[in-house]
Amino acid sequence: MRRAIVTGSNGGIGTAICKDLQNHGIEVIGFVRKASGTSPWPEIACDLSDPDSIKSAFDNFEKKHGVADILINNAGVYHAKAWDQLSVEDFMLSMNVNVHAPFLMAKHFADRLISSGQAGAIVTVGSISGQIGSIDPSYAASKGSLPALTKSLAKAFAPHNIRVNNIAPGPVETKMGDSIPEDRKKSYKEAIPLKRFAEAEEIAKLVSFLVSDESSYVTGATFNIDGGLT
Numbered sequence: 502m503r504r505a506i507v508t509g510s511n512g513g514i515g516t517a518i519c520k521d522l523q524n525h526g527i528e529v530i531g532f533v534r535k536a537s538g539t540s541p542w543p544e545i546a547c548d549l550s551d552p553d554s555i556k557s558a559f560d561n562f563e564k565k566h567g568v569a570d571i572l573i574n575n576a577g578v579y580h581a582k583a584w585d586q587l588s589v590e591d592f593m594l595s596m597n598v599n600v601h602a603p604f605l606m607a608k609h610f611a612d613r614l615i616s617s618g619q620a621g622a623i624v625t626v627g628s629i630s631g632q633i634g635s636i637d638p639s640y641a642a643s644k645g646s647l648p649a650l651t652k653s654l655a656k657a658f659a660p661h662n663i664r665v666n667n668i669a670p671g672p673v674e675t676k677m678g679d680s681i682p683e684d685r686k687k688s689y690k691e692a693i694p695l696k697r698f699a700e701a702e703e704i705a706k707l708v709s710f711l712v713s714d715e716s717s718y719v720t721g722a723t724f725n726i727d728g729g730l731t
Contacts, residue, residue, distance in 0.1 A: 509576030513675025517701035599643035655721030671727030694729035
């Protein structure tokens with residue numbers, strides 16, 4: 502059985518991703534800031550802003566579950582603050598969770614997977630904000646780094662048959678989407694050709710495709726899933 506690590510598995514998009522992966526017969530383990538004990542899938546506590554916590558979470562995972570062949574970097578930080586409201590700490594937290602953590606997650610994942618001799622796939626959930634900007638500059642800057650990180654890791658991991666891709670959703674009907682100011686939300690919907698936000702399940706289906714054998718020749722790419730906005 503294939504085995505997936507999903508960060509932020511208790512969020513709107515994360516939950517949808519986990520359910521869709523399970524529907525494809527994939528075992529799912531969530532990395533969350535605080536394990537609830539009531540999740541439909543096993544959870545491991547992991548503070549993505551702390552490199553030591555990430556390493557400990559992988560060590561814990563390996564003891565309990567062995568080696569994963571799928572990694573979904575889904576967790577992210579969005580402050581919904583304008584440039585003049587963001588603190589240095591806010592900005593650094595966005596960069597740590599949205600950029601540094603996906604790199605460290607990929608590093609620990611690949612180290613273990615390469616040692617096992619297995620093929621694998623990584624998908625990182627970015628955002629079109631990395632291309633068009635955001636009211637929260639820290640969010641846009643961090644998400645804008647992911648296509649370059651994806652291309653770099655895809656080239657590095659290709660000899661080991663580990664594929665790396667990035668998806669860039671537009672606004673999604675989740676709690677994070679609800680944090681978008683109402684005037685911004687209205688203008689977004691007016692600008693989106695499909696005139697609506699995505700459902701989390703629509704994002705999950707793209708993730709499941711990118712970790713499947715049906716996308717076996719796809720690596721280093723960023724896929725916009727935004728209803729035609731970009």
